[in-house]
Amino acid sequence: MAPAAGTATGSASGGSAVHDDAEAVELGHNNLIRRRHPGADVEDEADDRNVGASAAAGKELAPSSVEQAFADQPVPSWREQLTVRAFVVGALLSVVFNVILMKIDLTTGINPSLNVCASLLSYFLLRTWTRAIGCMGLLRQPFTRQENTMIQTCVVSAYGITFTGGFSSYLFGMSAKIANKTEVNDPQDIKDPHLGWMMGFMFLVSFLGLFALVPLRKVMIVDYKLTYPSGAATAYLINGFHAPEGSERAKKQVRTLGKYFSLSFLWAFFQWFYTAGNHCGFGSFPTLGLEAYKNRFFFDFSPTYIGVGMICPYIVNVSLLLGGIMSWGIMWPLISTKKGSWYPETLPDSSLHGLHGYRVFLTISVILGDGLYNILKVLYSTIEAFVSRYRNRKANTLPVSNDGTPADATTETESFDDKRRLELFTKDQIPKTVALGGYVVLAAITIGCLPLIIPQLKWYHILVAYIVSPALAFCNAYGCGLTNWSFASAYGKLAIFSFGAWAGASHSGVIVALAACGVMMSIVGTAADLMQDFKTGYLTLASPRSMFISQVIGTAMGCVIAPCVFWLFYKSFDVGATNGAYPAPYTFMYRNMAIMGVDGLSLPKHCLTLSYIFFAAAFAVNMVKDLVPKKVAKFIPIPMAVAIPFYVGAYFTIDMFLGCTILFIWEMRNKAEADSFGPAVASGCMCGDGLWALPEAILSLANVKPPICMKFLSRSVNARVDSFLGN
Template identity: 25%
Template sequence: MSISNPPRTSGSQRIPVPWHLKADIPQVTLRGTIAGLVIGTVVLISNFQFGLQTGWVSMMSLPSALLGFAIFKLSPFSNDFTDVENVYVQSIAVAVGTGPLAYGLIGIIPAMEHFLTSDESGLGRTLHFSTTDLIVWSLGLGFFGVFFAIPLRKQVIVKEKLPFPSGNATGILISVLHGTSLLEEEFKSDAPDVESNEPEEQNQVSLAANDANYKSNIRSLSITFVASAVYTIVSFFIPILKSLPVFGSYASEAFLWNLQPSPAYIGQGIIMGLPTVSYMLFGAILGWGVLSPLAKYQGWAPGEVDDWKTGSQGWIMWISLSIMISDSLVSFMVMAARSVSRLVGSARRAHSQYQPLLGDRGGDGDNASVATSYDTGLDPRHLVSDKASFVGIAVSSIICAISLKFIFGQLVPLYTILIAVVMALFFSILAVRALGETDLNPVSGIGKLSQLIFAVIVPSNHPSKILINLMAGGIAEAGAQQAGDLMQDLKAGHLLGASPKAQTIAQLTGTVYSIFLSSIMYKVYNSVYEIPSKMFRIPTAVIWIDCARLVTGEGLPPNAWVFSLVFGVIFGVISLLKNIIPKESKNHKYLFYLPSGVAVGIGIYNTPNFTLARFIGGLVTYIQMKKTGSSNQRVHMIILSSGLVLGEGLFSCFTMLLTSLGVKPL
């Protein structure tokens, strides 16, 4: 049965289409593809801008869904634009927009180009990638994560019903915008709550979406978008607006304490929430208010503060790295242990006489049958077969090996590429489960763990050991990132009855487009701007290269190793407590006061001006929520923040054009 035009009653109300027939509604459309690519382009530019500046990248699935609806709402096609086609649009947009992170263009590639020395490259010279090289590199990393995710869908979404909070929120928002219903069985799960850094806020987004007012949200999005765009243009001509010495000239000049009132940074703080930005502020105070002056006055870092080699900025960076690695790895290991335990338990129950086919969440046999029926109820032509998945994994892995050998040649042995891809497969499984349970994809921890493993695999005397270490981390990160992105989209689509095959097509379409656009945009940024610089600090690249040097045996600055070890242990213990103490425990409420190691590390690494603006955004959200006491306010704040982020991100292209034309600030 094909539903080309869903039946309608009088007015604009649709006759509800049963969930199991929704997949028959046309979804892979030319108009939807174009809309998704356009929205994804905006998100990609925004992610490039802020990824190179601060290392922050977002899926932007909620704004993409809202923009997709808005585009068609204002067009003659608004009457037949369905919720499942909207899922297709936002799936393409997410695949395009996350390209800078998935292909390592804000971390791995800048680390290789800007920080890898001639000796470390194994070539006797530094590395520089052409546009063709970048396209081939991205092609190699672009697909295997997608195919890794497909076989996991039935297990983690259909059987276990993992929450995937962002995908859940996106599905609910789309259902509200289109006035359609969701898969009711998904909300009858007796699964316990799971640990998350911001679970309450994510749940508020989902619950509040039902009260969202479309016209008010579009108006708010437009106003904040324009305000952010105006700031971007004005601050180009008046650079002082990017670095206000609000703490006095001495603090500004000696220790870089400034405020950058960037609307985008404020918007990012709104999205992050007060707890996360508070931890970042704590990191900024610890790093730039305590450790940086200490290192300078003790003579451990005698150079200028912003000197990476001899200054305190480079000295505290090692402490930042130690904290983030410790937190990420402890969290990752706990998640991995839980995943293995649950998979073992699920396998045992699957062979149990009394509880067949149950997921790892328990329940009775009837519930399990209901869960699986929603998958088998779909027409097989809307599902991606296991055969197609495995062929896709094999072909994409071969493409990865060929691509990387084409770029690096004899510098990188073939066995290291194959091991990295196999490791990426297992890391993707863990990443998907972690994302499904906590809404956090631990790509940073996965990348660092991969680097640690390859420090053991690759001989210490290999001339390209640093280069191989970076490459392996990039492969692991790409697989985990793409698998997680697709699974979030599949969760939203599952709630609405969208075709999994259509969503896979969306992911592949967006990936192909993003491979070329991301590579071109990377070259544009590097040709127009000085990178690295005070404006584009490429923090992720510095962390990647320094982690590679650390695990392969390079020494640290004076006394940095002592502080790194102490703070690494402290935040490792904190991470362990935050991950093993259950929500039901009476002590769980006190975990709020223990800072997140990743957030603290980012606060130490980035100069204070990046953190202060984000803290303002988080504080504004907290005050607004306290005033109204309404969860709907959270949705409204996220939409406001989306306009702030997209406005500055998109209009950065305009200031980039001015820079390339030689236009000077006032």
């Protein structure tokens, strides 16, 4: 779902690490992570609710050695971990999760972390598969935690392309549909989406990040002992599934997921019958009144966002609701009273010179202020950690730890786990020549071929990006290990302004800026994701070689599936329409950032002053959040989350707040049960409702329309309608 990250660091070995990570989740800004695509956007970030819930799944193993519990189970070779059935299940789940995330992305730009969902569903599907085969006496290879890790890695890699591919940000921001909403719509700065070139673009830019940091995997995971809380928590969830004492709990989780999946899918199907027109159906229900509905305050009966709210930390949901109240409840109504003074009265609200300009640029200001703070903080944390490591190199202490405990203070149990994991982690090496050679070869191919797809992007732009990217990828991966945050989008925005200013308006600077953003985000984000996956593999004894191959195959799947899913949405729905079902809000933001980077914009009165204030406020709130005590910081709203409803509206924040309220009450009544089954309920709600988008799109393409339009009118409007109809 996804800021100034708090530091969640420490040893990831042994049973205590997840407990530490789960506590770290509660500390503050760490609460908002995007496992796959984070940066400074909540669009890029999900939540550490997954970390806490996953940690609960591993608590049964915490008191004793994790690896001793699996001592009787042989570890399959790296080839045996890569099974055909795993990739069949991975491909199926990749489609499901791409549809779910595409729907969420194109609606609000929020991108929740679904790695817990991927682990649950992969366990459910392959366990069902192996049991069915076993009943027929045909099972040759048991289902292991290593194979579960392979599927999870494949799926997360595939649906990660939904974000790094920019379908809800930079890629669709190149289109004429988005350009026509802005001040700059020169034909040379427009490239409309097409399935062919989008797939080609994905294949060219999505693999470089996999090779950039492979030689440093042991340094990051073993030597520096970086925590990577999201990857560690996923590993403990998988270990909990496959441990003998965890099997009964896993069965109950899977049954819970299946029940809520079915209910949410059937509910979405039922709602469809009432949507035969614009603003029809339960999704346009004026729950809080018609006036509130006009200001985008209503509950839209969406199981997807209820599920997202159950996964996201409480501070994220509260921040979103606060942002909706601040903007649509206070600021926009007040600014609208200045029509004729601050901006011409004749302008429609959708004009950038009118009210819409305030919505867009105040949102961008918060995004930039938040992103700048986080880049500076991660760089500072990285430098500080290296200095600390250098000073303590002779004392053999860790550069970071949760409690300051020296490395030699580990217990005998943890030492057994460490030795076992290190043995397997270093067994199947990925040759450095493969990593370095792969990066050079792929970079050369991209430099030669990408200008054929986007002619405005010159070869020297790409060359500079690929020279700079490995250093930024390292900083991002290191910071992600410390804070559980990947700041891919923040580096992407940096690329927008840098390359846009370099190219200039006369040389298609807008397209160059957006394309360079994609190149940078793909490398920097994928590198951090790979290290997260290596952490998961390290804790489940999955071979690094099989993990890398699974990541490559999953990325290749995503390069095909994600463009196809976007194309389905693009052809079936009015994607990008401001008041439509899929407004794709961040596409407009990213394009306007590119325009600002190239030659600036003329803004309505006082808009620039307000933008400066909001930029400074976002920066200051992040700083205060890090300086005050942690028990106070966890109650301070997150600026990025506050900003999201500024442009989109507050309707989804009500759904999400309801979801977190349900979880809060559940935790008060039975915290252990909520920790174990909350993610399953949330996953079922998101998956069922999200998956309905696929048959809905197919029905739309087949020109099958819903039979009923359910609308809500005020009493006076209804009287006029009755009078007009003669009733």
